Amino acid sequence: MTTEKSKKATVSFDSLLRIFTVPEGPDSTLTQIEHALSHNVNEFLNDHIVTEDVPLTDIENDFAHARIPDEPEFVSTHTDHxxxxxxxxxxxxxxxHFIGHMTSALPYFLLPLTKVMTALNQNLVKIETSKAFTPLERQVLGMLHHLVYQQCDAFYTPLLHSAEHSLGAFCSGGTIANITALWVARNQALPASRDFPGIAIAGAHAALRYYGYDDLAIIVSERGHYSLKKAADILGIGQNNVITITTDDNNRIDIAEFEHTLTKLKQRNVCVFAAIGIAGTTETGSVDPLPEMAHICRRENIHFHVDAAWGGATLFSNTHRHLLHGIEQADSVTIDAHKQMYIPMGAGVVLFKDxxxxxxxxxxxxxxLRAGSKDLGSHTLEGSRSGIAMLVYSSLHILGRAGYELLIDQSINKAKFFADLIEQQQDFELISAPELCLLTYRYRPHQVxxxxxxxxxxxxxxxxxTLNELTIFIQKRQRENGRSFVSRTQLTPHNWSRYPIIxxxxxxxxxxxxxxxxxxxLEEQRAIATQATLLMQRIKTMCQSILVQK
Amino acid sequence: MTTEKSKKATVSFDSLLRIFTVPEGPDSTLTQIEHALSHNVNEFLNDHIVTEDVPLTDIENDFAHARIPDEPEFVSTHTDHxxxxxxxxxxxxxxxHFIGHMTSALPYFLLPLTKVMTALNQNLVKIETSKAFTPLERQVLGMLHHLVYQQCDAFYTPLLHSAEHSLGAFCSGGTIANITALWVARNQALPASRDFPGIAIAGAHAALRYYGYDDLAIIVSERGHYSLKKAADILGIGQNNVITITTDDNNRIDIAEFEHTLTKLKQRNVCVFAAIGIAGTTETGSVDPLPEMAHICRRENIHFHVDAAWGGATLFSNTHRHLLHGIEQADSVTIDAHKQMYIPMGAGVVLFKDxxxxxxxxxxxxxxLRAGSKDLGSHTLEGSRSGIAMLVYSSLHILGRAGYELLIDQSINKAKFFADLIEQQQDFELISAPELCLLTYRYRPHQVxxxxxxxxxxxxxxxxxTLNELTIFIQKRQRENGRSFVSRTQLTPHNWSRYPIIxxxxxxxxxxxxxxxxxxxLEEQRAIATQATLLMQRIKTMCQSILVQK
Structure with missing residues (x-):
């Protein structure tokens, strides 16, 4: 452990150089952790993550000071910490057991590959700091473009590495991907003309004045991801100009209402420059009627974006691909590789048909980014970016389309199994059936x-x-118990007259x-419910009084 | 190598499960690479990266197809590839030898720590998927806030983990950090009032109408980072409304010109909502006169942002901290931890004084992100984000402030050494002397x-x-030779009457x-110059004719 020994209470430049040149010794704590991770990551995580819920305020005590430590610390001391x-x-x-969010176990090979990626530390903003990673990223974008749009080889061959074209962009995640799509849509809707330089150059105020619109708007269903309001804020459009359309029984956008809203906005002299179809909503996993939306958008000359951040990977499955029918008509599509493509956090993608x-x-x-260069940075929202495209590239090769298909199919089948299981219970209520591998339900005592x-x-x-209170209690207690985790949200289901249901x-x-x-x-949730004695008693009493009245 | 053997030409779900549960065997190619990286990353990179320049078009041939491979591939086969x-x-x-851009060797301990970070795969958008990582990230933000603003403990203690406050945000890089700062500045300049919901809700057009401005503007010197125009485009302000101010002999913003421009913009009824001081320009490493800029911004009620993406780490050095004097008066500051803090790509930070x-x-x-929660996602531009703050946290502890100080000091001293070396040569010309550890120069034959x-x-x-042609030739040829890499840019130095100089x-x-x-x-550059026989001859002839005339 040369690194450790050479570091005294005070630091010298020679000892610092060692940190850059001499690896951790084979017996160091950090090397041991690394071996444990390579040997069995699940075992390591099971052994080291405390499962009972520790209050956040307790944890905060360990991170309470705002001063940077002045003196260096031994790597081993810090690793223990x-x-x-x-x-x-x-x-x-x-x-x-952690089935509440879109994170999952990762394929094993990604751990060593992440280390390769970090050791190479490429910066994808330009070829000078990325070289082969630039054509690699462009190829991955091409592959995902093909997954969505399925153009012929003759389409891709001249475009894949063309400095004048781009099939999309890697982003840190779905939010940046959605913002990029809407940014393109906004700028295309208010372009340069003979006597106006375009919104990109002149800004939103000048553009609206020039084109004579009173406002801009984006249309999406009420199930749209919260990031869309953030996008509208950043883009200078305003959160109120994200116009949300009610959904039908299946949490899909109501097409009649969409048409009606479009008419009203046109009457108000508002430029609707984008509509967003969702392929797998965050809350219910529902897929909007994409072909109908595409049809309207084409007719009205509106940019049609599909937010498939979570659901996009369904396209790998020949069995279930049809669930996203119509996505190939989108002008742009968001897919997060760190969701159902099993890539570590930080890999979003936006694709453009044109x-x-x-x-x-x-x-x-x-x-x-000199004009004519193939530097990827000339059309990304972000500047410096890591070479995470390599992890997607490797996963596409090692799993293959067929491997991803199996993963997608088993997820969807598992969701069907769970939905059936819930429906078999007297005391659970399925709220939204799974279209993909996401569903919602609640505990609801039999008599209710x-x-x-x-x-x-x-x-x-x-x-x-009262049931809402019970659901919150169950969800919180189950998280605190630490054996399993499901999440919660609030919906307004049609069969409950759009009343807010947790x-x-x-x-x-x-x-x-x-x-x-x-x-x-389910068993644990049922058991937790019985512990909520006061709530359960209240529910019982309410039910009795309702049933007696009748 | 169980993983490999179990995978046949066709894939089964059991074999896929193995990819999630069974690590690479100890003899697998990937494990061997990992060991090589742990043993000596520099040796591995030296051994495996081809140094001569291969034409990009040749590399593109290896990434030429847009179809996702249908069948899985053995991990070992893919790793060889x-x-x-x-x-x-x-x-x-x-x-x-790679001294052309802001990338560097990384401390060794970051490789295994990156693996830990990836294995944990936390999502910092919310506490439910990050837990201790949330207070950790808040603490790191607090430490960097203290590095810049040096408030007392009594300031930080109640704020560090307060759900109602935020000292800044982690971002994927400096571009997102700058956009975040300008987004805050724009929204603060056009806020909600009794009868207006604010620009965030109503959009830029409505806000400018309501407040009666004709336009918005951002002021920065002509050395401002290219991402600021991108930021202005996204934010609906327009690239033309990034008003650039000329710089003085030392590539610092001309304060008189700044004042003059402000007056003109006010006369034109333009709302200047932000001015940006640069602490380490990308091209010359110069630092703007921050106290003077801060004074003007305070007087005019303009948000003062300091882009210290690259130079911010200078604050670790008690010896050189004074070079960034005035930064503590900024309303917001961008620092990239993946630049002079030696963190892998993807760690930008924006800090807010208030x-x-x-x-x-x-x-x-x-x-x-329910209201009142401490979820970090409620005030980040990005949504899902990795736990890269852990790498910054560990580096701050393992290196300590004193360790970073040594690194900063030796970089600045090395730049001074190199500047002296250049000035000692008859045939090199120093164009911009280093303020921090960045300098520019050119090869210029003695007689010139x-x-x-x-x-x-x-x-x-x-x-x-002609010298510009020569500089481009030298830079390209040196890159192609593959032994060393310096970058190039175009400046308009005062001593050459602002003529464009490469x-x-x-x-x-x-x-x-x-x-x-x-x-x-330098020796290699001199040798390359002599190979440019035609250019050198032309220069010689031009010089002779000038000197003969006199």
């Missing part, structure tokens, strides 16, 4: 079912309010999640 | 010096044009770069 204070209190996102679309946001500079159907609107509301939400993307685990999740 | 086609043709950014500033861009949703001083303006221009640019941040390497870089 990391294990006890950071790893121990992190979230076991890879656990097969390989010239990104001209609308192109930029150049003297020292990099009859009572709810016979209750007045007011009684229904009171009962649902639901439990599961995403079944982890291939290690078994049917037995799903059964145990 | 990666070594030959990707690693071999990547850029050796960690090489001590812990309430980020309220201007706060957003919430039902399923995450006299000729240029005696030449007419036209002759000067012609001679400088310069060689070096960033001396790699602690492994020695004085001997710097001497060899």
């Amino acid at each position: 990391l294990l006890n204070k950071v790893v121990a209190h992190s979230v076991h996102t890879a656990s097969p 390989p010239c679309a990104m001209h609308a946001i192109e930029h150049h500079a003297q020292y990099i 079912k009859d009572a709810l159907t016979q209750a007045t609107a007011l009684q229904q509301a009171a009962l649902n309010d 639901v439990l939400r599961v995403v079944l993307a982890n291939p290690l999640t078994t049917e037995a685990i799903l059964e145990s999740v | 990666l070594l030959n086609k990707v690693v071999a043709h990547s850029v050796h950014t960690a090489s001590p 812990p309430c500033a980020m309220h201007a861009i706060e957003h919430h949703a039902q399923y995450i 010096k006299d000729a240029l001083t005696q030449a007419t303006a036209l002759q000067q221009a012609a001679l400088n044009d 310069v060689l640019r070096v960033v001396l941040a790699n602690p492994l770069t020695t004085e001997a390497i710097l001497e060899s870089v």
Whole structure:
């Protein structure tokens, strides 16, 4: 452990140089952790992550000071600290019992590949700092473009590495991908003309004045991701100009309402420059009627963006690809490789049907991104970026389309199994059935079912309010117990007259999640409900009074 | 190698499960690469990266198809492919001879820590998927805030983990950090009032109408980073409304010109909502007169942002901290940890002096980021984000402030050494002296010096044009040779009457770069120049004719 020994209480430049040239010794704590991770990452995480819920305020005490330590610390000392204070209190996102969010276990080969990626430390903003990574990233974009749009080879061959074209961009995640798509759409809607330089150059105010619109708007269903409002804020459009359309029984955008809203906005002299179809909503996993939306957008000359951040990977499955039918008509598509493509955090992608679309946001500079260069930075929102495209490239090769298909199919089948399981229970209610591998439900004591159907609107509301309290209690307690994790959200289901219902939400993307685990999740929730004695008593009393009245 | 053997030509779900549960065997190619990286990353990179320049078009042939391979590939087969086609043709950014951009060798301990970070795969958007990583990230933001603003403990203690406050945000890089700062500034300049919901809600057009401005503008020197125009485009302000101010002899913003421009913009009824001081320009490493800029901004009620993406780490050095004097008066500051803090790509930070500033861009949703939560995602431009803050946290502890100080000091001293070395040469011209560890220069044959001083303006221009050609030739050829890499950019130096001069640019941040390497870089450039026989002959003839005339 030369590195350790050479570092005294005070630091010398020679000892610092060692940090850059001499690796951790084979017996060092950090090397041992690395070996443990290589040997069995699940075992390591199971052994080191504390499962009971420690109050956040307790954890905060370990991170309470704002002063940078003046003197260096031994790597081994710090590693012990990391294990006890950071790893121990992190979230076991890879656990097969963690089915509340879109994180999952990762394929093993990605750990060493991440190390290769970090050691190479390429910067994809320009070829001078990335070289082969630039054509590699362009190829991955081409492959994902083909996954969505399925153009012929004759389309891709001249475009894949053309300096004048771009099939899309890598981004740190779906939010940046969605912003990039809407940025392109906004700039295309208010372009340069003979006597106006375009919104990119002159700004939104000048552009609206020049084109004579009173406002700009984006249309999406009420299930749209929260990042779209953020996008509208950043782009100078305003959150209120994200016009949300109600959804039907299946959480899909209501097409009639969409048409009606378009008409109203046109009457108000508002330029609707983008509509967003969702292929896998965050809350319910629903897919909008994409062909109908595409048809309207084409007719009205509106940019049609599909947010498939989560659901896009469904396209790998020949069996389920049809669920996203119409996505190939989108002008742009967001896919997060760090969701159902099992890549570590930080790999979003936006794709454009038209390989010239990104001209609308192109930029150049003297020292990099010179005009005519193939530097990827000339059409990305971000500047310096890592070579994470390599991980996607490797996964596409090692798993192959067929491998991804199996993963997608088993997730969707598992969700169907779980939905059936819930429906078989007397005391659970499926709220949204899975279209992909995401579903919502709640615990609802047996007697409530009859009572709810016979209750007045007011009684229904009171009962649902109490059930909402119970759902929150169950979700929180289960998280605190630390064995399993499901998330929760609020929906307004049609069969409850659009009354706000708190639901439990599961995403079944982890291939290690078994049917037995799903059964145990329900059992634990049932057991937690019985512990909520006051709430359960209140529900019982309410039901009795409703049923007696009838 | 169970993983390999179990995978046949067709893939089964069991074999896929193995990819998630069974690590690479100890003899697998990937494991061997990992060991080689742990053993000696520099040796591995030296051995595997091909140094001669391979034409990009040749590399593109290896990434020519847009179809996703249908069938899986053995990990070992794919790893061989990666070594030959990707690693071999990547850029050796960690090489001590690679002094053209802001990348450097990384401390060894970051490789295993990156693996820990990836294995944990936390998502910092919310506490439910990050837990201890959330207070950790907040602490790191607090430490960097303290590095810049040096408030007392009584300031930080109640704020560090307050759900109602935020000292800044982690971003994928400096571009997103700058956009975030300008987003906050824009929203604060056009806020909600009694009868207006603010620009965030209503958009730029409505806000300008409401407040009665004709336009918005951002002020920065002509040395401002190219991303600022991109930021203005995205934010709906327009690239033309990034008003650039000329610089003085030292590439610093001209304060008189700044004042003059402000007056003109006010007369034109333009709302100047932000001015940007640069602490380490990308092209010359210069630092703007920050106290003077801060004074004007305070007087005019303009948000003062400092782009210290590259130079910010200078604050670690008690010896050189004074070079960034005035930065503590900024309303916001960008620092990239992946630049002079030696963190792998993807770690930018924006800091706000006022812990309430980020309220201007706060957003919430039902399923995450509920109001009152401490979810970091409620005030970041990005959504899902990795736990890269852990790498910054560890580096701050393992290196300590004193360790960073040594690194910064040696970089600045090395730049001074190199500047002296250049000035000692008869045939090199220092164009911008280093303020930090960045400088520019060019090769200029001995006889040109006299000729240029005696030449007419036209002759000067012609001679400088030819020298520009020579500089481009030298820079390209040196890159192609593959032993060393310096970058180039175009400046308009005062001593050449602001004529466009192409310069060689070096960033001396790699602690492994020695004085001997710097001497060899000049020697190689001199040797390349002599190979440019036609250009050198032309220069000689031009000089003779100028000197004869006199």
